[in-house]
Amino acid sequence: xxxxxxxxxxxxxxxxxxxxxxxxxxxxxxxxxxxxxxxxxxxxxxxxxxxxxxxxxxxxxxxxxxxxxxxxxxxxxxxxxxxxxxxxxxxxxxxxxxxxxxxxxxxxxxxxxxxxxxxxxxxxxxxxxxxxxxxxxxxxxxxxxxxxxxxxxxxxxxxxxxxxxxxxxxxxxxxxxxxxxxxxxxxxxxxxxxxxxxxxxxxxxxx
Amino acid sequence: xxxxxxxxxxxxxxxxxxxxxxxxxxxxxxxxxxxxxxxxxxxxxxxxxxxxxxxxxxxxxxxxxxxxxxxxxxxxxxxxxxxxxxxxxxxxxxxxxxxxxxxxxxxxxxxxxxxxxxxxxxxxxxxxxxxxxxxxxxxxxxxxxxxxxxxxxxxxxxxxxxxxxxxxxxxxxxxxxxxxxxxxxxxxxxxxxxxxxxxxxxxxxxx
DNA sequence: GTCTATAATCAGATAGAC
DNA sequence: GTCTATCTGATTATAGAC
Numbered sequence: 001x002x003x004x005x006x007x008x009x010x011x012x013x014x015x016x017x018x019x020x021x022x023x024x025x026x027x028x029x030x031x032x033x034x035x036x037x038x039x040x041x042x043x044x045x046x047x048x049x050x051x052x053x054x055x056x057x058x059x060x061x062x063x064x065x066x067x068x069x070x071x072x073x074x075x076x077x078x079x080x081x082x083x084x085x086x087x088x089x090x091x092x093x094x095x096x097x098x099x100x101x102x103x104x105x106x107x108x109x110x111x112x113x114x115x116x117x118x119x120x121x122x123x124x125x126x127x128x129x130x131x132x133x134x135x136x137x138x139x140x141x142x143x144x145x146x147x148x149x150x151x152x153x154x155x156x157x158x159x160x161x162x163x164x165x166x167x168x169x170x171x172x173x174x175x176x177x178x179x180x181x182x183x184x185x186x187x188x189x190x191x192x193x194x195x196x197x198x199x200x201x202x203x204x205x206x207x
Numbered sequence: 208x209x210x211x212x213x214x215x216x217x218x219x220x221x222x223x224x225x226x227x228x229x230x231x232x233x234x235x236x237x238x239x240x241x242x243x244x245x246x247x248x249x250x251x252x253x254x255x256x257x258x259x260x261x262x263x264x265x266x267x268x269x270x271x272x273x274x275x276x277x278x279x280x281x282x283x284x285x286x287x288x289x290x291x292x293x294x295x296x297x298x299x300x301x302x303x304x305x306x307x308x309x310x311x312x313x314x315x316x317x318x319x320x321x322x323x324x325x326x327x328x329x330x331x332x333x334x335x336x337x338x339x340x341x342x343x344x345x346x347x348x349x350x351x352x353x354x355x356x357x358x359x360x361x362x363x364x365x366x367x368x369x370x371x372x373x374x375x376x377x378x379x380x381x382x383x384x385x386x387x388x389x390x391x392x393x394x395x396x397x398x399x400x401x402x403x404x405x406x407x408x409x410x411x412x413x414x
Numbered sequence: 415g416t417c418t419a420t421a422a423t424c425a426g427a428t429a430g431a432c
Numbered sequence: 433g434t435c436t437a438t439c440t441g442a443t444t445a446t447a448g449a450c
Contacts, residue, residue: 016415034323037244040443054416056445091410115381116241155403155411161389162400163409165382174322174379175372182368193369196362201408202370203298204362223433248426261434263427 020058020068023048027069031111036066036120063123067130069111073104074133081140090147091154094167097141098198099191101170106180106187110171141167170198227265227275230255234276238318243273243327270330274337276318280311281340288347297354298361301374304348305405306398308377313387313394317378348374377405 026047030039041062045052059065080100084093104110113120124130145163148154154163170176175197179190233254237246248269252259266272287307291300311317320327331337352370355361361370377383382404386397 012415035321038321038323041445042443050415051417052444053418053446057415060445062444114242114245115384116245149411152411154409155407158400158403158409159391161391162382162386162404165385166404166409169380169382172381173376175369175376177322178372179369184366184368193365196365197369197373197408198404199408199410200362201404201406201410202361202365202373203406203408204356204359206413219433247424249424257433258435259426260428260436264433267427269426 019048019050023055023058023065024068024072027065028072028109028111031066031069031113032105032108035112036062036114036117041065061123063120064127066111066113066120067123067127070113070124071127071129071133073109073111074130074137076104077101077137078133081137089153090144090151094141094144094148094154095195095199098167098170099195101167102173102176102191102194103187105171105173105176106190112172138164166198170194226255226257230262230265230272231275231279234272235279235316235318238273238276238320239312239315242319243269243321243324248272268330270327271334273318273320273327274330274334277320277331278334278336278340280316280318281337281344283311284308284344285340288344296360297351297358301348301351301355301361302402302406305374305377306402308374309380309383309398309401310394312378312380312383313397319379345371373405377401 023044026044027039030044030047041052041055044065045055048055055065059068077097077100081093081097084096101110113124115121141164142160145154145160145167149156149160173194175194176190179185179193180187185193230251233251234246237251237254248259248262251272252262255262262272266275284304284307288300288304291303308317320331322328348371349367352361352367356363356367380401382401383397386392386400387394392400
């Protein structure tokens with residue numbers, strides 16, 4: 001009886017967790033495709049294949065849905081960062097993160113949230129998992145940036161915070177979508193182009 | 208009688224045009240501040256000081272309001288471009304346009320529209336003034352880009368279209384707002400920073 | 415927890431008098 | 433053209449049965 005109960009509960013919990021992951025995957029894709037405001041809760045429920053009321057048992061509001069998606073990508077970012085070699089040149093790790101960010105965006109898996117929505121901001125700031133992840137990622141990137149500035153590979157004339165923002169901004173760079181829409185370049189080519197404009201700038205390199 | 212009527216009509220028309228300009232100014236500011244979805248028509252009407260129904264006599268839909276605002280900034284862009292010296296180095300004119308774009312954004316006068324909204328896209332594409340302005344600006348910028356690539360001041364390894372998109376993208380660069388929110392830099396410093404990352408890139412310059 | 419059905423609200427758009 | 437009052441539809445969220 002005892003062990004049976006334990007197993008039953010565990011199984012149920014696994015089911016629940018799997019469903020929540022399915023929800024988050026769907027939200028992630030919809031947020032990347034249409035953005036927060038255009039994504040409706042009905043759509044999410046229909047896409048997952050459950051009733052809307054059931055969705056609200058898992059996540060108390062639309063904002064929490066979006067926050068969960070952000071936590072998910074933040075975890076993916078942390079996982080990716082964890083795979084990077086600790087003894088590599090800091091600028092190489094930075095470049096790898098920028099490239100990874102663009103890859104996620106081009107894959108249609110980067111949620112795009114309005115930066116002005118106050119309810120959404122509140123949900124994000126109030127989400128411990130998200131804030132912890134954001135702070136940890138920022139810490140790691142910040143350390144790499146300062147190290148790269150110290151070793152002379154990244155410009156020391158730009159404040160580290162501006163460089164950090166510039167890295168993050170690749171997650172919502174419209175140049176990526178525009179080039180993709182143009183259909184003239186592969187995702188790899190697009191990433192190479194934006195990597196170049198980002199790190200080398202638009203100016204011609206001196207000979 | 209005749210001349211009186213003529214004057215009256217002309218006066219009325221001036222009033223109407225002035226009101227439309229007031230509407231567009233308001234829409235412009237609201238679009239810059241909160242974006243298209245968060246801006247409500249009630250808000251616009253209240254801010255202008257007229258009834259919502261009156262607003263709809265001037266513009267048949269919310270999308271047309273946004274389109275009118277875009278036409279307005281496009282005209283401002285054309286006016287600015289017209290002031291640039293035709294005999295200057297192409298790259299200098301490009302830099303001036305990028306700087307002007309960031310200045311408008313930092314002044315809170317750059318409307319931010321969702322690139323995914325299809326109804327909005329339809330309204331923009333269907334607006335002759337907007338499309339004509341966009342095409343003309345793109346023509347001028349495109350010519351400068353190719354000339355700058357030819358004279359060796361702008362990288363010829365990046366397709367001109369990618370450079371054009373990168374220029375346009377400064378109109379919605381979140382790095383600007385983030386740095387502004389930080390409160391550590393003046394608008395001039397922010398523009399200088401982003402100009403540097405945009406044209407020189409993040410890499411340190413070779414000595 | 416999941417469902418159907420429904421509430422509650424909000425926002426874009428319009429009717430009709432003046 | 434401008435107004436007040438209203439319609440209409442969409443959307444977030446919840447009640448209550450199972």
